[in-house]
Structure formats: C-alpha cells, structure tokens
Amino acid sequence: xxxxxxxxxxxxxxxxxxxxxxxxxxxxxxxxxxxxxxxxxxxxxxxxxxxxxxxxxxxxxxxxxxxxxxxxxxxxxxxxxxxxxxxxxxxxxxxxxxxxxxxxxxxxxxx
Amino acid sequence: xxxxxxxxxxxxxxxxxxxxxxxxxxxxxxxxxxxxxxxxxxxxxxxxxxxxxxxxxxxxxxxxxxxxxxxxxxxxxxxxxxxxxxxxxxxxxxxxxxxxxxxxxxxxxxxxxx
Numbered sequence: 001x002x003x004x005x006x007x008x009x010x011x012x013x014x015x016x017x018x019x020x021x022x023x024x025x026x027x028x029x030x031x032x033x034x035x036x037x038x039x040x041x042x043x044x045x046x047x048x049x050x051x052x053x054x055x056x057x058x059x060x061x062x063x064x065x066x067x068x069x070x071x072x073x074x075x076x077x078x079x080x081x082x083x084x085x086x087x088x089x090x091x092x093x094x095x096x097x098x099x100x101x102x103x104x105x106x107x108x109x110x111x
Numbered sequence: 112x113x114x115x116x117x118x119x120x121x122x123x124x125x126x127x128x129x130x131x132x133x134x135x136x137x138x139x140x141x142x143x144x145x146x147x148x149x150x151x152x153x154x155x156x157x158x159x160x161x162x163x164x165x166x167x168x169x170x171x172x173x174x175x176x177x178x179x180x181x182x183x184x185x186x187x188x189x190x191x192x193x194x195x196x197x198x199x200x201x202x203x204x205x206x207x208x209x210x211x212x213x214x215x216x217x218x219x220x221x222x223x224x225x
Contacts (some may be wrong), residue, residue, distance in 0.1 A: 043219050
C-alpha cells in the first residue's frame with residue numbers, strides 16, 4: 001500500500017459545482033496533514049492545513065478521519081480558477097520534517 | 112522578499128556531465144529541502160538540511176550531493192548526469208518542523224539529460 005494515495009482524476013466539473021477529494025494514508029502515527037495546490041508547471045503552494053476538528057477557509061473545507069486514515073477536501077461553488085492539481089501531504093513525524101506527497105488529484109472546472 | 116529562489120529554470124545536460132542547482136532563501140528558515148517530481152509521481156525528497164552545516168539523505172539521494180554552508184543557501188550537485196535524473200527539481204524551506212510546518216517552494220528547475 002502506498003504511504004499516501006489519491007485518485008489521480010481528472011475530475012471534470014461545471015462551474016459552481018461542489019467537488020470532493022479523498023486521500024488515504026498508511027502510517028497511523030502520522031501527525032500533520034496538508035493540502036497543497038499545484039498549477040500546471042508551477043511549484044506547489046499551501047492551500048490549507050488539516051486539523052483534527054476539521055477546518056474551513058472560504059469555499060474550501062478539509063476534514064481528517066484518523067480512524068479510517070483519510071483526509072478530504074471539499075470545494076464548494078467551483079471557479080474556473082480552481083482548476084489545478086491538489087496534492088495531499090502527510091507528515092509522518094520524526095526529525096527533519098519529512099513530508100510524504102501524494103501524486104495529486106487533477107481538477108478541471110469547465111464553463 | 113523573494114522567498115525561495117532557484118536557478119537555473121531550465122537546463123539540458125549531456126550524459127556524464129555535472130552541474131549544480133542553486134537555491135537561496137531570504138526568510139531565515141532553518142529547514143531546507145530538495146525534491147524531484149517526475150510525471151505522474153509525487154514529490155520525492157532527495158536531501159534535506161535542518162540548519163547550516165547539517166544535511167541528511169532523503170528518499171532518493173543517489174547521484175546527488177548537497178552542502179549547507181550558510182542558512183540562506185542549499186545547492187544541489189548532480190555528478191555524472193544520467194537520463195534517470197531528467198525531472199523537475201524543487202527547492203523548499205520551512206521555519207520549523209512538526210505539526211505546524213509549512214513548506215515554501217521555489218519555482219522549480221527543469222532538467223533534461225540526453
């Protein structure tokens with residue numbers, strides 16, 4: 001089983017739709033979780049951290065389910081500008097802050 | 112405030128050549144990292160550093176070397192380039208480790224080995 005697993009997509013959705021991505025992780029000792037956004041041929045940028053209690057930032061909501069070892073990202077009212085690849089990132093702990101990146105889920109928002 | 116700056120942005124190497132990818136950050140971050148990203152793959156950690164003078168191997172260190180003589184700079188050296196090193200390389204830095212850590216990435220260096 002991969003350490004961090006994501007559906008590669010692409011998810012093709014119309015503008016205004018709600019879309020959700022899941023990401024599973026294998027290390028039950030993982031301590032911190034993030035969603036990064038990566039535009040085509042650009043560097044990843046932090047979208048949001050994922051807290052145990054769940055957190056929301058505008059149209060974006062992140063959830064953590066430790067029992068089932070997955071995190072989710074919900075995007076409401078999708079915009080064309082949301083088209084990107086969303087990377088699930090997990091910190092397994094230990095020294096050096098070694099993060100494990102998923103391969104990403106591609107989202108395409110269409111008119 | 113430039114953040115993390117990588118040079119060059121693009122480079123073509125011949126098999127067996129060597130080169131250095133430069134990375135500089137101006138945020139006074141202690142932690143710095145080099146990742147590579149291949150098509151359809153997640154970012155893989157090559158080397159990382161927790162402070163000046165301290166470096167350690169990541170997941171895929173073979174064929175690479177690093178040094179960290181200052182807080183700001185973390186160059187990545189490719190010795191004897193091979194086609195398998197064709198990739199996009201990202202340098203990143205963070206202010207801390209652990210649960211609150213967030214990476215700031217450079218714009219990437221696209222390397223092709225022919």
